Amino acid sequence: MPWAQGSLIDGEDMVALGLAAADACWGVVVTHDCDLANDNLGIEPSVELIVAQPVSSPDGNCRHAKNARKLHLDWEGEAEPLCLELLATRKCQVDKAALASCHPVPGLTLTPAGQRILQSWLAARYRRQALPDSLVERLRHVVQRLERHGKTEAATVVGYWLSFSPARELASDDPYDLDISIVYTIDSPEAEEAAIAIAGDVSQRFAELVEKAKAGGVVLGQCSAYSEEEFTLHDIRHHVELRLDYLSNRAYPDGIELE
Numbered sequence: 001m002p003w004a005q006g007s008l009i010d011g012e013d014m015v016a017l018g019l020a021a022a023d024a025c026w027g028v029v030v031t032h033d034c035d036l037a038n039d040n041l042g043i044e045p046s047v048e049l050i051v052a053q054p055v056s057s058p059d060g061n062c063r064h065a066k067n068a069r070k071l072h073l074d075w076e077g078e079a080e081p082l083c084l085e086l087l088a089t090r091k092c093q094v095d096k097a098a099l100a101s102c103h104p105v106p107g108l109t110l111t112p113a114g115q116r117i118l119q120s121w122l123a124a125r126y127r128r129q130a131l132p133d134s135l136v137e138r139l140r141h142v143v144q145r146l147e148r149h150g151k152t153e154a155a156t157v158v159g160y161w162l163s164f165s166p167a168r169e170l171a172s173d174d175p176y177d178l179d180i181s182i183v184y185t186i187d188s189p190e191a192e193e194a195a196i197a198i199a200g201d202v203s204q205r206f207a208e209l210v211e212k213a214k215a216g217g218v219v220l221g222q223c224s225a226y227s228e229e230e231f232t233l234h235d236i237r238h239h240v241e242l243r244l245d246y247l248s249n250r251a252y253p254d255g256i257e258l259e
Contacts (some may be wrong), residue, residue: 003036006110013102026052046093052084060151064158065121068243075108088125132169135176137215149198156191158183158228161239175217182225195225
């Protein structure tokens with residue numbers, strides 16, 4: 001089978017397979033290569049994919065698997081890259097036998113870095129950790145600030161990681177201790193300067209933004225920028241990644257609006 005994780009199915013084949021009503025949709029194969037290669041249809045009879053739509057203006061908050069529900073990801077081509085929007089809720093399956101009559105879209109490939117992002121995003125749907133509701137309430141305006149920076153620095157900021165204590169709900173008169181790590185890519189020469197600027201801005205305005213929420217105190221220990229080489233596996237194990245679309249054990253009914 002010529003398929004691999006990240007292969008694209010064009011709109012006509014999506015319609016022919018009964019997976020889309022119009023040929024404006026693309027299919028992104030998300031089944032792992034090893035399972036695609038397994039020709040025992042009794043064990044691996046189907047291929048999982050996501051119905052995707054092209055995006056002309058990618059959202060920085062949906063880059064680098066920051067958002068566990070929505071991903072904006074590029075496929076490299078001979079001309080301009082193709083950016084597709086993937087939604088976690090648009091997964092579907094197709095029989096391997098049916099897909100065998102189709103072929104991946106030629107000339108559009110997912111880079112190894114892009115494939116790692118795709119895999120991380122797929123896993124994040126099931127492994128992300130919720131923050132205590134009371135901490136989310138207190139950080140509401142801080143998160144808005146980070147969202148804004150994440151959108152404008154989509155090409156430089158990999159993500160935000162939090163370390164907080166205690167890891168439970170607190171009454172409004174008890175403060176949380178918090179550290180914020182802003183991780184930036186090593187692929188952009190402007191990334192370090194941009195991440196340091198974000199850290200400085202958030203540090204300077206942190207007390208004001210927490211006070212604005214009127215939900216309780218948060219003591220900021222540090223807000224620092226780290227390259228993706230400096231931020232270690234040990235750090236990841238002892239931090240919580242700030243997933244901007246799903247922050248708490250309960251969802252805000254109106255979402256979090258940018259100022």
